[in-house]
Amino acid sequence: MKKSNYPFIGLAGNIGVGKTTFTSRMAVRQNWTPFFESVADNPYLSDFYGDMDRWSFHLQVYFLHKRFDSHLQMSKTQSGVIQDRTIYEDVEIFARNLYEMHHLSDRDWDNYCGLFSAMTAFLKKPDLIVYLKASTDTLLTRIHSRGRDYEQSIDPQYLHSLNISYERWIKSLPRKEVLVIDTDGFNIHKQEDKLQHFESMILDRLLLKSS
Numbered sequence: 001m002k003k004s005n006y007p008f009i010g011l012a013g014n015i016g017v018g019k020t021t022f023t024s025r026m027a028v029r030q031n032w033t034p035f036f037e038s039v040a041d042n043p044y045l046s047d048f049y050g051d052m053d054r055w056s057f058h059l060q061v062y063f064l065h066k067r068f069d070s071h072l073q074m075s076k077t078q079s080g081v082i083q084d085r086t087i088y089e090d091v092e093i094f095a096r097n098l099y100e101m102h103h104l105s106d107r108d109w110d111n112y113c114g115l116f117s118a119m120t121a122f123l124k125k126p127d128l129i130v131y132l133k134a135s136t137d138t139l140l141t142r143i144h145s146r147g148r149d150y151e152q153s154i155d156p157q158y159l160h161s162l163n164i165s166y167e168r169w170i171k172s173l174p175r176k177e178v179l180v181i182d183t184d185g186f187n188i189h190k191q192e193d194k195l196q197h198f199e200s201m202i203l204d205r206l207l208l209k210s211s
Contacts, residue, residue: 010086010126016143032080
């Protein structure tokens with residue numbers, strides 16, 4: 001199967017859906033360069049889950065900063081790239097959700113949106129956004145199994161609200177720019193045949209876009 005030259009895949013999805021593992025596997029299989037979300041070294045995450053009112057703005061600016069840096073690096077990469085979470089999710093899912101839950105003030109939301117607009121005005125958009133979808137129960141099970149201490153206190157209602165935000169955002173995008181993959185019941189470590197099927201779906205969509 002012929003592949004596009006230097007495709008840019010944006011991998012989208014909620015906390016715990018398996019983006020990092022999927023990114024790693026696809027990067028190896030297709031010889032793409034992976035770009036990962038800054039989580040393990042994030043200085044705000046633990047504080048954020050303990051006090052969202054206090055730390056929401058700081059966390060979102062940190063993620064925006066790191067994602068912008070990744071975009072600059074991707075623009076210089078002479079290969080296909082796959083990104084673990086897109087910069088567009090920062091504003092459309094996480095920051096907007098925190099604002100609607102009143103964890104971000106009007107002033108901080110306006111400031112954040114202005115910063116986002118200025119930073120993304122000249123960035124190349126992904127050739128394809130692959131949305132990894134999962135139910136809230138599935139997300140909670142995966143979060144529990146991977147055992148990150150700072151994630152164990154995540155409110156299920158918060159995860160559910162993020163899922164609602166993802167559905168709203170995905171539906172707002174042109175259909176040709178998005179591929180939705182339902183990962184409920186999918187074990188990436190054990191179901192190689194499903195992974196190959198999803199890989200073929202992604203490559204076929206890239207070919208359609210480039211034709």
